[in-house]
Amino acid sequence: MTTTGEGTGQRAAAVPPAAAADLPAATVRRLPEYLRALGTLSESGVDTVSSETLAAATGVNSAMLRKDLSQLGASGMRGVGYSVANLATHIAGVLGLTKDSRVAIIGLGHLGQALARYPGFSERGFDIVGLFDADAGIIGKDLDGLQVRDVALLARAVRDEGINIGVIATPGAAAQHVADLLVDAGVTSILNFAPCVLAVPQGVAVRKVDLAVELQILSFHEHHKTLSRPETDV
Amino acid sequence: MTTTGEGTGQRAAAVPPAAAADLPAATVRRLPEYLRALGTLSESGVDTVSSETLAAATGVNSAMLRKDLSQLGASGMRGVGYSVANLATHIAGVLGLTKDSRVAIIGLGHLGQALARYPGFSERGFDIVGLFDADAGIIGKDLDGLQVRDVALLARAVRDEGINIGVIATPGAAAQHVADLLVDAGVTSILNFAPCVLAVPQGVAVRKVDLAVELQILSFHEHHKTLSRPETDV
DNA sequence: ATATGTGAAGGGGTTCACAGCA
DNA sequence: TGCTGTGAACCCCTTCACATAT
Missing domain, CATH: 1.10.10.10 (Winged helix-like DNA-binding domain superfamily/Winged helix DNA-binding domain)
Structure with missing residues (x-):
């Protein structure tokens, strides 16, 4: 890479063949x-x-x-x-897509169910292998051949079924608790759809997607287009 | 990401009282x-x-x-x-949230349906007022009191119903066509869930959310955690 | 001739550290 | 004293322009 720190410790033929250690x-x-x-x-x-x-x-x-x-x-x-x-x-x-990742979705409201059925995941090598919810009215439900389980069974499933990515689609109030469960069970990659900031230990990667935030950003631009002069130039 | 045709407009010492003109x-x-x-x-x-x-x-x-x-x-x-x-x-x-925005969702597969029913939108002032699809098997379907209409009716609905934000949840192949329809009808804010890059004229803001991309980024981190030594320090 | 690979320049965004005000 | 507001340094990212290779 660029910043190979001149002078000090120059590894002999370091650069691994197809390196991708610390990409920006x-x-x-x-x-x-x-x-x-x-x-x-x-x-x-x-x-x-x-x-x-x-x-x-x-x-x-x-x-x-x-x-x-x-x-x-x-x-x-x-x-x-x-x-x-x-x-x-x-x-x-x-990207590490050579081996399929094993994904659990926690929270199967409308969004979670949509995610569970979203073809784009399996198409790109992400196997959804576990669905979990806390609501007795949803537990047991069958979604395309996968049954929704009690979230109490999450930790064991993570270990037994090699789940390495957790997708949180619960309401905000439950999200931190679910994150804790995932982290305790050893999951180090979390995709969070709940509208809240998750606290996780170092080494755990969290990505957040907040659909309403995206709309609000659009709203900002929309708002300012109508306020400001409609681009007299360019 | 955002194709917000910001002009090069250099205004003279304008700064309105509670300005928010060109925020980063x-x-x-x-x-x-x-x-x-x-x-x-x-x-x-x-x-x-x-x-x-x-x-x-x-x-x-x-x-x-x-x-x-x-x-x-x-x-x-x-x-x-x-x-x-x-x-x-x-x-x-x-953010321009004082007046509610009027949103149309185009494409009511699993994801689109979930978006249509996502409570977070209306909670934050985004009224979903139109649902459109091209599939005869979905047109006419009722989702929480809103009926899915033929996408052929989109342009008129945009004008008649004051729709100012379009959410594209179609398959990738249809997304550009839908975007063209929206733009022609005068929509200048688009949220795109389809896995493709949309071409739009200057002045139209597009935000893209690709759920699989988020998982792939997590996959990268996951992959590298297992490859490299897991944080011997700090 | 054509398209890659990259040094150098330029622009933003983030953080630090502290001046300034209640 | 406590917390805001901000100049300045720092760092990362992006773009330009061109040397370089086939």
Whole structure:
């Protein structure tokens, strides 16, 4: 990478073959996008793509794309472009998508049920293997062949069934409790749809998606479009 | 992310009284979070809060919170803190939440249906007033009192019913077409759940939420935790 | 000729540290 | 004393421009 600290401790031939140790967060965020675009290209029968084309398909600057890819250790061919298949494989490897992840969804209200049935997850290698809720009215319900279990069984299921990602789709009030359960059971990756900030120990990755927040951000822009002069320039 | 055609407009010393003209995108993203935390505080009967406390509740640095708020024209009381009620009102005003937004959801598969029924939207002032789909098997279906209409009726509904935000929850293949319909009908704010990049004219704000992307980012961290030594220090 | 890989420049965003006010 | 408001440093990210390779 760039900051290899000149002088001090220069590892002998350090740089692992296909290294991806500490990528910038911004880069990591874009990788899934690249991967998706590559999939589309692949389906179209394209087998080589330029940074310019791939960047356009993902809405980023081509120089940034190249920088991202070079950080992965991915190599294009000058004067030609990147191999679609190789690049896809490479990115999938960096993202750890070679082995399927095992996901539990906790909270099966409308949102949780939608997530449980969302085809996009299994399509991209995320196996939903556990559904949990605290509501007796929902426990036992069958969703596409998977039965909703009592959240009291969550911890054991995590261990017995190798669950490594927890998706929280409960109301906000229950979210922290569920997070604690997940963390105690050893889960270190959590996707939180509840509208609250979760406290978790170091080493646990939490990503938050708040649907209402997205609308509020749009509301801001909408509000200001109507307030300010409607772009007399450009 | 946001294709918010910000012009290069350089205004002369304008700064309105309680200005919020061109807030940094990063600040705007945090405002809904502040607002939510303030709501929680308000329910708890708290009426004054320090930047330190509010920052903790929203997971940000207190200096950044103060900087965000001062940019809004919000004023705290030195030695005391911020008025919970005033601050909430102020932020809501900046976000344009004083008047309810009118939302259409297009695509009522599992995800779209869940969004249609998600209580968090109406709770925060987003009225879902239109549901549209292209599938004859879904058109006519009733969801909590709202009937799914043919997407062919979308354009007229946008105009007649004052819809100003469109939520796209279709498969990726249909998303661009729907976006075109929305834009042609005059919608300038779009929330896109489809896994694809939308092309829209300048001045149209698009926010994208891709659930699988979030899982893939978690997968990256998960992958690297297992690869690298698990934090021998700190 | 064409497209990658990257140094250097530029812009934001975040944090620190402290001045200033109640 | 306590907490806000903010200049300044720092760091990360993005973009430009071009050397470099096929």
